[in-house]
Amino acid sequence: MVGGGNGAFIGAVHRMAASLDGDIELVCGAFSANEQSSMRYGQSLNLDPARCYGSYQQMFIEEAKLPSSQKMDFVVVVTPNHLHFPVAKMALEAGFHVLSDKPATFDLTQALLLEALVEKSGRLYGLTHTYTGYPLIKQAKHLVKQTDFGRVTKVVVEYxxxxxxxxxxxxxxxxxxxxxxxxxxxxxxxxxxxxxxxAEYVSGSDITAICADLTASKTGRVLDDDGSVLLQFNNGAKGVLLASQVAVGDENNLTLRVYGEHQSLQWSQLDPNTLLLKSAVHPTQVIRTGMASLCTQAKMATRLPSGHPEGYIEAFANIYRNFTMQIRAFEQGDATALHNFDIPDISDAVRGMAFIEHVVAASQSTQKWHPISLVPTPRSI
Amino acid sequence: MVGGGNGAFIGAVHRMAASLDGDIELVCGAFSANEQSSMRYGQSLNLDPARCYGSYQQMFIEEAKLPSSQKMDFVVVVTPNHLHFPVAKMALEAGFHVLSDKPATFDLTQALLLEALVEKSGRLYGLTHTYTGYPLIKQAKHLVKQTDFGRVTKVVVEYxxxxxxxxxxxxxxxxxxxxxxxxxxxxxxxxxxxxxxxAEYVSGSDITAICADLTASKTGRVLDDDGSVLLQFNNGAKGVLLASQVAVGDENNLTLRVYGEHQSLQWSQLDPNTLLLKSAVHPTQVIRTGMASLCTQAKMATRLPSGHPEGYIEAFANIYRNFTMQIRAFEQGDATALHNFDIPDISDAVRGMAFIEHVVAASQSTQKWHPISLVPTPRSI
Amino acid sequence: MVGGGNGAFIGAVHRMAASLDGDIELVCGAFSANEQSSMRYGQSLNLDPARCYGSYQQMFIEEAKLPSSQKMDFVVVVTPNHLHFPVAKMALEAGFHVLSDKPATFDLTQALLLEALVEKSGRLYGLTHTYTGYPLIKQAKHLVKQTDFGRVTKVVVEYxxxxxxxxxxxxxxxxxxxxxxxxxxxxxxxxxxxxxxxAEYVSGSDITAICADLTASKTGRVLDDDGSVLLQFNNGAKGVLLASQVAVGDENNLTLRVYGEHQSLQWSQLDPNTLLLKSAVHPTQVIRTGMASLCTQAKMATRLPSGHPEGYIEAFANIYRNFTMQIRAFEQGDATALHNFDIPDISDAVRGMAFIEHVVAASQSTQKWHPISLVPTPRSI
Amino acid sequence: MVGGGNGAFIGAVHRMAASLDGDIELVCGAFSANEQSSMRYGQSLNLDPARCYGSYQQMFIEEAKLPSSQKMDFVVVVTPNHLHFPVAKMALEAGFHVLSDKPATFDLTQALLLEALVEKSGRLYGLTHTYTGYPLIKQAKHLVKQTDFGRVTKVVVEYxxxxxxxxxxxxxxxxxxxxxxxxxxxxxxxxxxxxxxxAEYVSGSDITAICADLTASKTGRVLDDDGSVLLQFNNGAKGVLLASQVAVGDENNLTLRVYGEHQSLQWSQLDPNTLLLKSAVHPTQVIRTGMASLCTQAKMATRLPSGHPEGYIEAFANIYRNFTMQIRAFEQGDATALHNFDIPDISDAVRGMAFIEHVVAASQSTQKWHPISLVPTPRSI
Known part of the structure; x- marks a missing residue:
């Protein structure tokens, strides 16, 4: 693990998610830019002091020297955003698979570089888009693909x-x-x-154009803390994306609605074990985590009988579980392992950075529609 | 009543709303463009056959001749949209107050003409924006004005x-x-x-600019059946308005969220007797219709103890009740009656038509932002 | 109307419910035991002063003298409980149909007398068990009767x-x-x-035995303000009934769950337009007021499209509507009118008084189970 | 770990709960009565084959021989009910702390024997009443103790x-x-x-008398699968407990309501991160996991920011975490460790068995009220 030391919220979440299934063990780490802090923190986690490193550079060098039965199987990157790229780069070059926090890099240019590096390294790269780990998000993706659903016409997503x-x-x-x-x-x-x-994961469609209105709501802020975005998808669907960090009184209200020609879906992280399947002609169905009729991916992502609520850590653990399964298959020479696992990968990383970069550009434009391409915008802030 | 005959949903709703409080009596009507239908329908409502008219023109002429103790006190317009203006115009000219279904007119040009007519006639004009009749919508408007709420920063409204x-x-x-x-x-x-x-009623702010994306989702349709609109308000707030008639499986899902600097509000017509008041530092409060602490307007709009649900007809009846009170005050010479009653009026009618006309224009524009003015757009469809 | 004068909550509700459909007109009343109050109150309702009576006795005498085209069609009893019987008795004897608030009488002995009077009078008697007027309660009753539901095994009802x-x-x-x-x-x-x-209306079964624990929660109270009751039904089902007036913070939380062998139902007055139909094998279905697939009785009890909430007054109005329909059929000589209408009648009145009387007796008993019979308990308080 | 092998639901949950915080490591186990199965299962969990035992007896003998730095710190009992007592007994006698699944023993007689054994052994004993591990259950317990709440008057609990x-x-x-x-x-x-x-944990009161009606709903069943129980508490409160395994369509619907003189609380496992605090005079407050204002025990039981849902495994992990903390304090000689930790202990174990035994006796009685004592009933089935 790189990052995730004292006071870092997400590092602890990663460790809980990784350890939940008893299949992953934290063996080493560079938890802080400060060598003493890193050492102290690693030992507080009961790590072997010899494997609590003062820097990620040192860690990759030392770990690479260990015999394969001892050395770590993959690296987790949980630093602030600007370090995601250099850490991932060095890890890949040192021969380690990488599981990274999002956003994958600092900007789209870096993401494209990273994509090349991943390909060249022959290593696996995963991205922790945690919310795709929820069982009913997998079920939603499954239902959207059924013919009963009809073509997706509209997606409304809000965080x-x-x-x-x-x-x-x-x-x-x-x-x-x-x-x-x-x-x-x-x-x-x-x-x-x-x-x-x-929105893209569940709808199975790509966002192709956006119209954005970002806001820095407080004096002195140079970055957006709120934004509303109109969307166009490559299948012709329309959409709206709302995100805010200044929505007073909201916690982590992530909600998704996908409308099709014949059915629609509604899900909220506030009640993640419930998925509403609506229809023009039948009563709404309340689909629940743990139901016997769920799709394979949803069932695999479930640990408890229905009615015993599963939450965010379990969803996060599903990302870890799928990445571990992918690594195992890959190490055992399964040629399809690169693409056949339900885990956000380097292409999601690139698409994510393209979204961020273009949504900023779109917000600054006086034109209504702005295409999302994988070409970096002329300049960054 | 003009319109609202056989098969018309909204006419029956108007009659229920009007009769709920036992204070308004339907005395005459022109319920259909077909004379026979109108007569038959009126008699099915137990009206005096002499006052079931074959046309609205005839009705205004005949009713105007009656002594004031007998003639109708006001006209209700529940025809299809294209007749709203001519009916209201003739009613005003015949000296009757008018309560009209929305949209007030066919286009903004007509709305401005109507505004002039209302002023000239010296009669009262009300518009049935039903949802403003809900008690907790009135409470929401009240709370937004309190200093605890802070400046409104964002409004999200969806129908x-x-x-x-x-x-x-x-x-x-x-x-x-x-x-x-x-x-x-x-x-x-x-x-x-x-x-x-x-959004304007509760936030107390006016929409000043919009960015719109309207869709006609089915082949052969020339009018929009879905649309997403980014909003700017005159107090600096941002907003999003979603409306759809093709959101498969949705019923009449009208939801409103208003965010302030310190508090926020959330309301949904699906559970109209609950209003959530959120805060950055305190637990969310569940405000309920019937609570003793509600504001005067909310209490006046409530008929039952809390926990006995009130719904759409009651909200509609509040529009009627307030319009009736306004008429009484006006007829008794209360000089403030024109402006002091909580009832959507001709200025809301004009603003509504401006919104409709400009949202269509904005959707056709390649520019992101389009100002909402009270100037008609160059052309209509 | 007898009772329902100044300050009486339920009288006003009756009047709104009666007037909602424009089919019932309040023509006379004895609103208060005080003659002046009654007269004043009646006139405040725009009644003909000649028909605002100083006592119910006087009203029945005077109204009975009127020609049938003028005299009232039925009497509504909304007095405090101890007057229900004498008022209903005199009304029936004067030849009027009666719609009474519940409980029907002061005790079971009176209820049995009333039953005999109703039969002898040849008049109709209805009881305003308002909650049976909700459309989805009718749908629940309908679903319980379907074979898919299986035998009812348990009923949990709470107010x-x-x-x-x-x-x-x-x-x-x-x-x-x-x-x-x-x-x-x-x-x-x-x-x-x-x-x-x-519970009996929806389950279609009769409560045959009870085990009761009533509480007077405050010093000085001689009557119960809270109670819990275990139930046995004549079809073998078990049940629990909870009622409380000291459940701090609760409003009018009436909830009902009925479990069958294969399906179950859940309804709450807080969200009266939603009925959950659960199953052992299928996802829960969200049944909504206004859906096209509802049963005839539920559809007849609905006034709006789904998603426009209907509430307590509408449910109450359905009691009035059905009673009016019953009177019309009866007056037109329809021989089945006495039994074929969906309206609580004298047998519900007797059963209700038996429940009240026996639940008090059961609470005072040291034996666990107490049969509910239509025989009065040895003594009343 | 004893039990929890192939096909056992609860064993896997224990392992996830134990490993979540990275502080507990499974080191040995006797997972099945069948030696081969146990060995195979232990190895599937990546255990040292030498510590996968063929029987719990063998495990306690062998583990007791290990130096204290190597031997297990405590035993987890997850067998079927009839083995809880013999396993716990032998573990305590071999000098190990015990964390046991509930019910603690086969009957009350065994529970009283176990209580004596725990005392004699000087070892710690914990019981996995999982639901007491939810943060908002701890907050509920805290709020009930505040003077604002008033005396508890009624408890309604249902599973x-x-x-x-x-x-x-x-x-x-x-x-x-x-x-x-x-x-x-x-x-x-x-x-x-x-x-x-x-009910006892949150209300802070003990159930002293019950009136029970248990049902075996299917032909051939000799044990209850449904039951309703009226309750009396030692503080004078009344209550109702409903439990069912044949409530068609219900999942694990555990709900709790506690009413006080001035406030009341409502919680449901279906939405475990929300606690409603109601009041006679103020709006209901929505208390949420993760809020800064929660009590210490609730905060300690929380791992994520509010809005990221925590569920059953996290609640379970809180039981493990508190038991581990208790062991640490105890091993370090903290004299208060036996009583000062928020973890269900041997007295809860005895009370639980007394409840089970007396609820069965109460159901068979014709008397209404049956005292709950710690004296075993005359006979068991």
Whole structure:
């Protein structure tokens, strides 16, 4: 693990998610840019002191020297955004598979470089778009593909939080709002990209054009903390994406609705074990995690009988589980392992960075529609 | 009553809303363009046959001749959209107050003419923006004005229905989708304008600019049945308005969220007797119709103890009740009656038509932002 | 109307419910035991002063003299409980149909007398068990009868309010807690009997034995304000009935669950337009007021398209509507009118009083099970 | 770990709960009565083959011989009910702390023996009443103790499942319904006891008397699969406990309501991160997991920011976490460790068995009220 030391929320979540199924063991880490902190933190996690490293560079060098039965199987990147790329790059070059927090890189240019590096390295790369780990998100993706659903006509996705309406000065707020560490977007880079990924994952369609209105709601902020985006998809569907970090009183309200010609779906992270399947002619069906009739991917992503609620950590653990399964298949020479696993990969990483970069450009434009391409925008902030 | 004969949904709703409080009596009507139908329908409502008229023109002429103790006190217009203006015009000219279904007229030009007519006639004009009749919508408007709420920063309003995803050929669908009878917009003219009105009513701010993406989702339709609109308000707030008649499986899902600097509000017509008041620091409060702490307007709009659900007809009846109170005050010479009653009036009528006309224009534009003015767009469809 | 004058909540509700469909007109009333009050109140309702009576006795005498085209069609009894019987008795004897508030009488002995009177009078008698007027309660009754549901195995019904946890000294609380006016039970007589009626109405089974634990939660109260009752039904089903007027913070939380061998149903007055149909093998279905697939009785009880919420007044109006239809059929000589209409009648009145009387007796007993019979208990309070 | 091998649902849940925080490692086990199965299963969990034992007896003997730095710190008992006592007994006698699944023993007599054994052994004993691990259950317990709440007047607790309405012949159903393995009660022993424990934990009061009606709903079943129980608490409160395994369509619907003189609380496992705090005079407050204002115990039991749902495994992990903390304190000589940790202990174990035994006796009695004592009933089934 690189990053995730003292005070870092997401590092602890990664460790819980990784350990949940008893199949992954944290063996080494560079938890902080400060060598002493990193060492101390690693030992607080009961790690072998010899494998608590003062820097990620050192870790990759040392770990690469270990015999394969001992060395770590993959690297997890949980640093602030600006370090995602250099850490992932060095890990891949040192021969390690990489599982990275999103956004994958600092900007689209880096993401394209990373894509080339992944290909060249022959290593696996996964991205923790956590919300795709929920069982009923997998079921939603499954249902959208059925003929009963009809063509997708509209997608409404929203991720709203309120914490930046209050807080300017905690550690988290500081780096999120700092373009040097966060990148060209705060709200869209942190949560908007999750919403975009979820919309594409479930609808099975790609966003091709956007119309964006981003806002920095407080004086002195240079990055967006709120944004509304109109969407066009490659199958002709329309959509709306709302993201906010200043939606006072909202927690982590991620909601998704997908409308088809004959049916529609509604899901919310506030009640993640319920998926509503609506229809023009039949009563709405309440689909629940754990039901016997769910699709294979949804069932595999479920650990409990229905009615015992599963949550965010379990969804996160599903990302880890699928990545581990992919690594096992890959290491055993399964040629399809690169593409056949239900895990966000380098192409999602590139698409995510394209979304972030173009949503910022679109917001600055006076033209209504802005195409999303994989070509970097002329300039970054 | 003009219109609202056989098979017309909204006419019956008007009659129930009007009669609920036992204070309004239907005394005459021109229920259909067909004289026989109108007569038959009126008699089925137990009206005096002499006051079941074959046309609205005839009705205004005959009723105007009656002594004031006998003649009707006001006219209700519940015809298809293209007749709203001529009926209201003639009623005003015949000296009757008018309560009209929305949209007020066929286009903005007519709305401005109507505004002049209302002023000239010295009669009262009300518009049935039903949803502003809900007690908790009044409470929401009240709470937004409190200093605890802070400046409004964002408004998200949505009205989604699914009935036009299925139905092309019932009577209702046919005239709604016909530009000759419905006007230049189907979805925005029918329900989007309700959402816009509700957003302005509760937020206390005016929409000043929009960015719109309207869709006619089925082959052969010339009017929109779905649309997404980004909003700017005159107080600096941003917003999003979603409206759809092809949201498969949705019924009449009207939802409103208003975010302020310190608090936010959430309301849905599906559970109209609950209003959530959120805060950055306190637990969300569940405000309920009937609570003793509600504001005066909300209490006046409530008929039952809390926990006995009130619904759409009661909200509609509040429009009637307030219009009746306004008429009484006006007839008794209360000089403030023109402006002091909580009832949508001719200025809402004009703003509504401006919204409809400009949202269509904005959708056709390649520019992102389009100002909403009270100047008619160059052409209608 | 007898009763329902100044300050009486339920009288106003009756008038709204009666007037909603424009088919019933209030023509006369004895609104108060005080002649002046009654006259004044009647005139405030725009009644003909000649038909605002100083006492119900006088009203029945005078109205009976009128020609049938002028005299009232039926009497509504909305007095405190202890007057229900004498008023209904005199009305029947004067030849009027009666629609009475519940509980029908002061005790079971009176209810049996009333039953004999109804039969002898040849007049119609209806009881306003309002909650049976909700469309989805009718749909629930319909679904329970389908073979897919299986035999009913368990019924859980609850009616909880909190108002008597606070209030001892308003007018309503005073008579409710006074055995001279309220009868032998406060909570069970006021709301428990509604819950029992609802359980029997929907399940289609009769409660045959009970085990009861009633509580007077505040010092000085002699009547129950809370109670829990175990139930046995004549089809072998078990059940639980909870009722409370001291459930702090609850409004009018009436909920019903009926379990069958293969399916189950869940309904709550807080969201009366939603009925959940659960199954052992299929996803829960969300049945909604207004759906095209509802049964005839549910559709007849519906006034709006789905998604426009209907509430308590509409449910109440359905009681009035069905009673009016029954009267019309009866007056036109339809021999089946006495039994073929979906309206609580004298047998429900007797069953309700038996429930109240026996639940009090059961609570005082040290034996677990107490049969519900139509034989009065040895003594009343 | 003893038990929890192939096909056992709860063993896997224990392992996930134990590993979640990275602080507990499974080091040995006797997973099955069959030696081969046990060995194979242990190795599938990546255990050292030398520590996969063929029987629990063998495990305790061998592990006791290991140096304290190597031997297991505590034993987890996840066998069917009839083995809970002999396994716990031998573990305690071998010097190991014990964390046991509930019900603690086969009957109350065994529970009292176990209590003596725990005391004599000087070892710690914990019981996995999982639901007390939810953060908002801890917050509920905290709020009930505040003076604002007032004296507890009523507790309504329900645990309803539907799986035994369908399934007679899976492995789980077979042993649950078999009195030789399950004990004298199926439904009350499996889930009713959880509900009783939760009611006592949150209310801070003990159940002192019950009136019970248990049902075996299917032909051939000798144990209850459904039951309703009226409750009396030692503080004078009343209550109702409903439990069912044949509530068709219900999943694991555990709900709790606690009413006080001034406030009340409502919680459901279906939405475990929401706790409603109601009041007679203020709007209901929506208390959420992760809020800064929660009590210490609730905060300690929380791993994520509010809005990222936590579920059953996290609640279960809180039981493990608290038991581990208790062991650490105890091993470090903290004299208060026996009593000062928020973890169900041997006294809960005894109370639970007393509840089960007396609820069965109460159901068979013709008397209404049956005291709950810690004296075993005359005979068991």
């Amino acid at each position: 709203s939080q309120g914490w930046l309406a209050v807080d300017d000065d905690n550690k988290q707020a500081q780096w999120r709002l700092d373009p040097q560490r966060s990148g060209m977007s705060c709200c869209m880079g942190d949560i908007g990209v999750h919403a975009a990924n979820l | 989604s229905q699914g009935w036009l995803a299925v139905d092309d050929d019932n009577k209702q669908a046919q005239w709604r989708l016909d530009p000759q009878r419905s006007g230049m917009s189907c979805c925005m003219g029918d329900i989007g304008v309700h959402a816009a009105n509700l | 909880s309010q909190g108002w008597l946890a606070v209030d001892d000294d308003n007018k309503q609380a005073q008579w409710r807690l006074d055995p001279q006016r309220s009868g032998m039970s406060c909570c069970m007589g006021d709301i428990g009997v509604h819950a029992a009626n609802l | 309803s499942q539907g799986w035994l309405a369908v399934d007679d012949d899976n492995k789980q159903a077979q042993w649950r319904l078999d009195p030789q393995r399950s004990g004298m009660s199926c439904c009350m022993g499996d889930i009713g006891v959880h509900a009783a424990n939760l």
